[in-house]
Amino acid sequence: MRIPLFIVRRALLATAIIAAATACIFRGVKVAPVAHTSGTTVLSAVKVHLQDGETVVFAHGIRIDGDTVHGAGRRYGLTDSLVSNGSDIAAIPLDSVAAMESFTNYVSGTETAIMTTLAVGGTVLGTVALFKALFGSCPTIYSDSAGVPALEAEGFSYSISPLIERRDVHRLRAQPDRAGTLSLDVRNEALETHYINQLELLGVTHAQDEFVLPDAEERPLAVGAIVPVARAVDRAGHDVTSVLAENDSLVFRSDPKTVAGVTATDFDDWIDLSILVPPGRDSVVLVFRLRNSLLNTVLLYDEMLRPQGARAVDFEGRDLNTIADMVTLGRWYGSRMGLHVPVRQGGEWHEAVDVPDAGPNRQTRARANREPLRHDGRLRKRAPAGRRA
Amino acid sequence: MAAARFVARVRAATARCRERDRAVLDGYRPIGGDFPGMGEHWIDVRTLFSGTFTPEQPPILEYATIDGRPALIGVAYALPLLPGEMPPALPGNVAWHSHIGTVEDESDLLSQAMESHGSMRGARLAMIHVWAWLPNPAGTFDADNWALPFVRAGLAPPATDPGSVAGRVVSLASGGDAFYERAFLSVAGATGSDSVAVHRALATARISAAAWVARNRGADADHQALEELPRVWAVMWETLDASLGSGARTRLLPLRNR
Numbered sequence: 001m002r003i004p005l006f007i008v009r010r011a012l013l014a015t016a017i018i019a020a021a022t023a024c025i026f027r028g029v030k031v032a033p034v035a036h037t038s039g040t041t042v043l044s045a046v047k048v049h050l051q052d053g054e055t056v057v058f059a060h061g062i063r064i065d066g067d068t069v070h071g072a073g074r075r076y077g078l079t080d081s082l083v084s085n086g087s088d089i090a091a092i093p094l095d096s097v098a099a100m101e102s103f104t105n106y107v108s109g110t111e112t113a114i115m116t117t118l119a120v121g122g123t124v125l126g127t128v129a130l131f132k133a134l135f136g137s138c139p140t141i142y143s144d145s146a147g148v149p150a151l152e153a154e155g156f157s158y159s160i161s162p163l164i165e166r167r168d169v170h171r172l173r174a175q176p177d178r179a180g181t182l183s184l185d186v187r188n189e190a191l192e193t194h195y196i197n198q199l200e201l202l203g204v205t206h207a208q209d210e211f212v213l214p215d216a217e218e219r220p221l222a223v224g225a226i227v228p229v230a231r232a233v234d235r236a237g238h239d240v241t242s243v244l245a246e247n248d249s250l251v252f253r254s255d256p257k258t259v260a261g262v263t264a265t266d267f268d269d270w271i272d273l274s275i276l277v278p279p280g281r282d283s284v285v286l287v288f289r290l291r292n293s294l295l296n297t298v299l300l301y302d303e304m305l306r307p308q309g310a311r312a313v314d315f316e317g318r319d320l321n322t323i324a325d326m327v328t329l330g331r332w333y334g335s336r337m338g339l340h341v342p343v344r345q346g347g348e349w350h351e352a353v354d355v356p357d358a359g360p361n362r363q364t365r366a367r368a369n370r371e372p373l374r375h376d377g378r379l380r381k382r383a384p385a386g387r388r389a
Numbered sequence: 390m391a392a393a394r395f396v397a398r399v400r401a402a403t404a405r406c407r408e409r410d411r412a413v414l415d416g417y418r419p420i421g422g423d424f425p426g427m428g429e430h431w432i433d434v435r436t437l438f439s440g441t442f443t444p445e446q447p448p449i450l451e452y453a454t455i456d457g458r459p460a461l462i463g464v465a466y467a468l469p470l471l472p473g474e475m476p477p478a479l480p481g482n483v484a485w486h487s488h489i490g491t492v493e494d495e496s497d498l499l500s501q502a503m504e505s506h507g508s509m510r511g512a513r514l515a516m517i518h519v520w521a522w523l524p525n526p527a528g529t530f531d532a533d534n535w536a537l538p539f540v541r542a543g544l545a546p547p548a549t550d551p552g553s554v555a556g557r558v559v560s561l562a563s564g565g566d567a568f569y570e571r572a573f574l575s576v577a578g579a580t581g582s583d584s585v586a587v588h589r590a591l592a593t594a595r596i597s598a599a600a601w602v603a604r605n606r607g608a609d610a611d612h613q614a615l616e617e618l619p620r621v622w623a624v625m626w627e628t629l630d631a632s633l634g635s636g637a638r639t640r641l642l643p644l645r646n647r
Contacts (some may be wrong), residue, residue, distance in 0.1 A: 163492065166434045167416045197418065217435060218416055324489040327469040327512045354439075364399045 034100035040064040045103045046071070051096050053251040056089055066095045100358045139194050142185040143174030149185060150174065156194070161320035164330060169202070169214035213287065223285050231274040234258075240271060247289055267336075286341065288355075296337065391480035395444060396529055399464055399521040402445035407522070409459040412450055421492045425560035425568055426533035426553070427518070428453030428462050430610055437467055442477050451518070462523035462537065468515045476515040483530040487513040526550040538563060542602045547615065555618040561598040566591045573629075576644060577637035586632035594625040 034042055041063045042247040048056040048069065058071035073089045138156035142149040153170030182201070188194050204212045206222035220348040228245040236255035243250045254269040275284060305312040319325050339355035395605075406412040407459065417431040428451045437448040447464035454460070468476050468485075476485045486540065488495045516533050525534040527550040535556025536546035539561040557565065573587045598621060605614055624646050630638060 163420075164434050165418070167418065198413070219414070318491070321491045322489075323491065323495065323514050324512045328471065329516055330438050331469055331471055331512075334440065 032102050032104070034062070034102050036064070036094055036097065037099070038064050038066050042102045047101050047103065048073070049098055049099045049101075050090065050092070051098050052249045054249065056092060062100075064094065068092070069094060069097065069100075139196065140187050140189055141170070141172075142187065143172065144183045144185070145174065152184070155186075161316065161326065163321050163323070163326050165197075166217045169218040169220070171213055213352070217354060221285070223287055226287055227276070229273045230276045231272075233272045235268075235270050244271070288339070290339075392483075392529060395480045396519060396521050398444045399447065399519050403447065403450065403461065403521065406450055409452055409461070412461075417450055422518045422568065422571075423453070425538055425554055425563065425565035426535050427451060428537060430465065433465075438469060442466065442468060447519070449516075453523075453537055453541060456543075460522075463518060463520040463525075463534065465516055465518045470513055470515050473513050479517060479530070481530075483517060485515040485517050486532065487515050489513045505560075538565060543606055544602060551615055551618075554622050555615050558594065558598050558618040558621045559602065561591065561595040562602045566595045573641060573644070577633070577640045579633070579637045583633050583637040586629065590595055590625050590628040590632065593628065597621045597624070600641055 022236075024029050033047060034040060041061070043061045045060070046058045046062045048058065048062075050056065055076045056073040056074065058069075058073040060072060062069050062073075063073040064070070070090065073092070075087050075089050121342060125322050126338050138154050140151060141153040141155065144150075150173070152172050152174060155168055155170075172182075172184075174184070186199065186203075202220055204220045204222060206212055207224060210222040210224035212220050212222050229241065231239070232241045232244050234240050234252070234255060238255060240252055243252050252271070258269050273286075277284065305315065308315055321328070334354070340351060341353045341355070342349040343352040344350075391557055405536075406415070406417075412431055416435060418433075420430050420432045423429050429453060431450045433448050436446050439446075439448075446638050447467035448467050450461060451463040451465060452459045453462050470476065470487075479485075486557045518534075520529050520531075520534050523534060523537060523540065524546065525531050526536055526547055527533070533553060533556070535551050535553060538560035539546050539551070542559055544559070551559075557569070560566075561569070570587060570591050573591070574584055577583060577587065579587055598618075600623070601614075601617060629641065633641070
């Protein structure tokens with residue numbers, strides 16, 4: 001395993017400030033589960049979560065006939081990008097479906113007056129358009145893939161409040177064209193109010209057999225000679241080595257007993273990783289391919305904002321900008337969320353590094369951490385119980 | 390001596406950030422405004438919430454635009470503390486101060502006059518400044534560095550602490566007038582003729598400050614020259630007294646008495 005050096009070449013692409021927009025009509029999106037029964041017809045957009053972790057979006061609705069879901073859909077992989085082996089799909093077996101949700105736009109006269117005031121206040125809790133409800137509510141970045149826009153990243157992973165906003169680095173898969181031009185498209189798809197302070201393209205020079213990831217401190221890191229972990233065992237004692245060995249559709253998920261046993265003071269799951277350390281090496285880079293379980297998103301929108309109703313705007317605009325409140329929230333968040341990687345040393349686990357959780361809006365992420373090696377080569381990856389890739 | 394060693398460690402660790410672009414790459418970004426006696430605060434939130442105090446990794450860097458370029462002038466350490474927690478002791482038992490309100494509240498003159506260095510008991514951000522790159526004649530760990538306005542105005546930094554009033558007056562000649570106008574308008578709740586009065590008083594003081602800077606450029610401002618500056622500040626307040634409505638005048642009293 002190579003401990004890389006990296007050279008960063010920076011090019012300022014653009015700095016944009018998108019002026020505040022006011023909304024006079026409140027548009028909302030109703031999300032409802034769809035029954036798995038034959039004869040069901042939905043005329044609005046439907047998002048189908050498959051058992052293998054992928055999703056299929058039927059923008060114009062579905063019809064269930066017998067054991068098959070019919071419609072004009074597009075299939076997205078674990079990283080929310082279109083799957084390469086045929087993204088267009090017309091039918092899927094019902095037994096491959098984990099859950100289905102329908103999305104319906106609506107306009108509320110009652111909330112129109114409220115939201116007019118709130119939008120003038122400059123909050124980001126404005127209108128949420130249908131497409132963004134399917135994938136999130138932040139600025140998205142697309143590349144041009146042979147004339148077809150390919151979703152590359154979603155920004156604002158750490159931006160629930162200006163006080164704690166942070167740098168947000170995403171790995172792009174797009175390559176420059178023959179002329180050396182890389183075309184990216186930054187979209188505000190939900191017509192929200194977004195303030196983008198800085199937008200940069202980082203170019204990283206690396207060897208041909210390496211690839212580049214953002215590390216735990218959001219700095220680019222070139223890694224190569226990746227080897228799978230020797231053994232991986234989850235909290236419930238299951239050997240999950242084969243699940244984690246390859247970048248495939250197999251997804252680790254917390255054991256149902258672990259999830260059922262969650263309490264307010266103990267909601268962690270973990271995976272113990274054993275690594276065969278090449279001789280003579282004094283550190284190791286851990287490379288994770290992760291998909292956020294959206295626990296953070298649910299916590300922010302459904303548990304923290306929704307119960308507050310209109311006061312949620314004060315919470316976002318005032319409370320989260322109060323230093324004492326942010327200290328309290330930030331300390332709780334940092335201690336309970338994210339990935340914590342302790343290292344086994346002398347028979348005991350010692351906290352080595354924290355990968356801060358991917359923020360409430362993070363969808364997908366690859367992560368890398370440099371770890372000092374210990375002679376028994378064992379590490380534990382601890383995170384709130386839920387599904388992870 | 391221990392303080393000098395501490396500052397040397399800070400300088401060695403942050404030398405790479407003298408180029409502000411490097412700090413941006415390391416995750417720092419600006420927060421709050423540009424303060425006449427402190428410059429801009431650039432924060433790395435990840436380091437802030439890392440739960441550790443490491444002299445080599447300050448969560449805040451302080452920059453000021455000098456000669457048209459951003460210059461690293463110091464650093465600040467900030468620790469998010471919960472009730473009952475205390476910050477670590479620093480060399481020379483330097484005192485931490487704390488922030489609890491919004492950035493805006495904690496930034497204007499009124500809050501600094503009345504509540505800065507607030508309670509050390511509740512949830513708060515404990516903070517200490519270290520003027521590692523622009524020496525502070527009032528002390529390396531003092532919150533305000535009133536040598537900064539002199540340097541910004543193209544003058545040699547004074548050998549002894551010029552004091553806050555002299556520093557504020559000199560700052561008027563290098564952008565500080567906009568800072569104080571915002572602060573005065575905010576605290577006074579000034580509108581209409583009151584806001585015009587605030588603008589005129591500060592503009593007049595700025596002219597006097599610029600003239601003083603021009604007279605002293607190229608030579609160290611001596612004690613006698615520094616003594617001229619409080620008069621500029623006093624005249625500005627007299628002008629405000631004569632032109633502001635009673636409500637705005639009353640609300641500005643706490644600032645005047647600083």
